[in-house]
Amino acid sequence: MNAMPRTARLLPLAAALAAAGIAQATPLSAPMPAAWKPGDGRGVAALFAALTARSIARAPISGHLAATLIVTSCADDGSGGTLRSVVSTAGEGDTVDASALTCGAIALTGGAIPVYPDDLTLVGPGAKALAVDGAGADRVFVHYGYGTLGLQDITLRNGSAVVAGYRVTGGACVISNGYVRLDHSTVSGCLAAGEGAYGGAITARGVRLYTSTLSGNTALGSHPNAFTAAYGGGAMAYRGEVFLYASTVNGNSATHAATDTHGSYCTGGGIFSDLGGYAYRSTLSGNYSFGTGGGLATHAGFGISDSTIAGNTARYKTGGGVFARVFDSMRINNSTIAGNTAGISGAGIYFMGVANSLALQSSIVANDTVAGANADIATMGAFTVAGSNNLVTAGAGNVILPGDTLRSDPRLWPLANNGGPTQTMGLLAGSPALGAGSNPNHYSNDQRGPGFPRTTGGLTDIGAFQGAVAPVPATPVPALSGMLAALLAAFVGASAWRVLRRRMASGIFVNQRTKMEQG
Structure with a gap:
């Protein structure tokens, strides 16, 4: 009897993919129906379709320690x-x-x-x-x-x-x-x-x-x-x-x-998640999607805290930084989303459909560029953002931001090694984000971690980085222009x-x- 191929135990994976509603590519010989949309789950079990059930895998060792x-x-x-x-x-x-x-x-x-x-x-x-x-x-x-x-x-x-x-x-x-x-x-x-x-x-x-x-x-x-x-x-x-x-x-x-x-x-040049997730003290940068979600694409609620999403590209569609195809809540605290690009709208954050809620707290969404208008935050329909102490330079006309939202240039350094395990975008002296934020989660440190307090002198800055003066960046990551992105x-x-x-x-x-x- 021939030995079973080593790839023959992943049928449960195929079934899970099908259940997840992940779009499968369509052969040229089978034209897309007019109602087709990404995520309708047609035939994704074709991924590893030749694989058989895991029951043939090596039997577990009884009583193994x-x-x-x-x-x-x-x-x-x-x-x-x-x-x-x-x-x-x-x-x-x-x-x-x-x-x-x-x-x-x-x-x-x-x-x-x-x-x-x-x-x-x-x-x-x-x-x-x-x-x-x-x-x-x-x-x-x-x-x-x-x-x-x-x-x-x-x-x-x-x-x-x-x-x-x-x-x-x-x-x-x-x-x-x-x-x-x-x-x-x-x-x-x-x-x-x-x-x-x-x-x-x-x-x-x-x-x-x-x-x-x-x-x-x-x-x-x-x-x-x-x-x-x-x-x-x-x-x-x-x-x-x-x-x-x-x-x-x-x-x-x-x-x-x-x-x-x-x-x-x-979709999802950096990350794609079917059931959402959470990013804390992390950086998504320089990722590229030909379509949507240059940095992150999610089909469910996602939390982002003390994190930076910068310099990502959604070349021809939406959500250069974050693309959210969700009917769920999202919360973004003490984070910086900047310098991302998109082909249509929502270069910083884009919602396909209207989420139940978006809470934006003490965060910067700024300097994100797009071929047309609606650079930083955009949705398919009218939408109200909850929260306070934010800086957003350009929201779409159908996006209602909190009344205290600052709209001026945040004066950010390019992405660089400023201490800690991940790169961050520091604040120039004179930035309107200095001292204008809050600390809703009562974190002790900013994105960089121990040694970098979240609040100094009783004041918290808007965004992922705390401090009036950033060191000169060693490795800048500028936003991509339309020509450079092409x-x-x-x-x-x-x-x-x-x-x-x-x-x-x-x-x-x-x-x-x-x-x-x-x-």
Whole structure:
């Protein structure tokens, strides 16, 4: 009897995706009905449709007590002590400890590493000290469990999930039936490409980042002869929340191939969450969506506190910083949303449909640019924003802001390293935001954390940053002009397409296609 393919246990994931109402790309041979809209859930089970039920996965070890298993080799030949071998022997709740390795990188040569336990934690020596590298040939991890795959003090990079034909894909570094948690870790350089690409780096029921980074990942709708889709360039949570704590989501993209002439639906350049979530002391910057939600796209309520969303782009549609397709409440406290761009409206925040409520408290939404009007906050219909102590330079005409909202230039420094684990936008001397804010959550510190008080001299500043004078920024991230955004769109699509062509020429693409067809 032939061995079951290693990708054959993710049918529950496909079912969950279908239930989540995530749009699937439409083949050219099946025209879109007039009533079609993103999120109608047609056929998303095609993602991993060839996969069979998890019941054939390795049986759990009866009475297993959680243990710590040591990785002693940086090879990937399956021999004893290698990461692949140790993970294959792990049981429920085990910790795989690779913290003693000094090699710098584990280059995977045997494809993605399967993870069968519901709960497993992998510990490395530090994100800068050890990377597990997919070498652009396959995913890094496939988590068949329904619990949490924890990744601590490690980097995952160069994962690939590329499929051919009218097929969808996702999770180029990690794909999970359950949840993925990053602690002091980095996931970068991952590419998911297909007619529909759902999650450039991570696709999971829920995603949690603690002092971690998602950078330079891409979800690419790559079919040249079909309407394509791309969700969550950095990560996609398909039936759970995304939680960000003191983390960075930077330089990710949800886009389509430069050769695509049939249209696309792209959303969530940095993050896409089906059930909302929360960002605290985190920065989403420099992310790109060809369509909506350059930094963040959510289909449910989302909370944002002491965070910065800056320099993101929604090239042709709405929500350069945040795109919210919700009928739920959102609350934004002590945050800065600035320097984002959009093609139509709501370059800072855009609501598709009217949320039950938006509470904006002691936050800056400013200097967001769009081709037309309605730069900072826009909705599809008349809407009243609750809250106080805000600075919003340009709300849409149908958006009613709190009466005490300031409208002048906040005088922000560009995004820079100003202390703490994430980049922030400091305030210039003379900024109207100085001393004009509030501290509704009674936080001790601003976004930067310990050593940076939230309130000084009895006064709180508006936005994520507290302080009258910011240091000169070392790494400015200006807002993208329309022309620069257009050039970026062309570059991202063309670059990703060149990657695909190189892989086709080297045989990697063919090998992946064969693997997927077998699975």
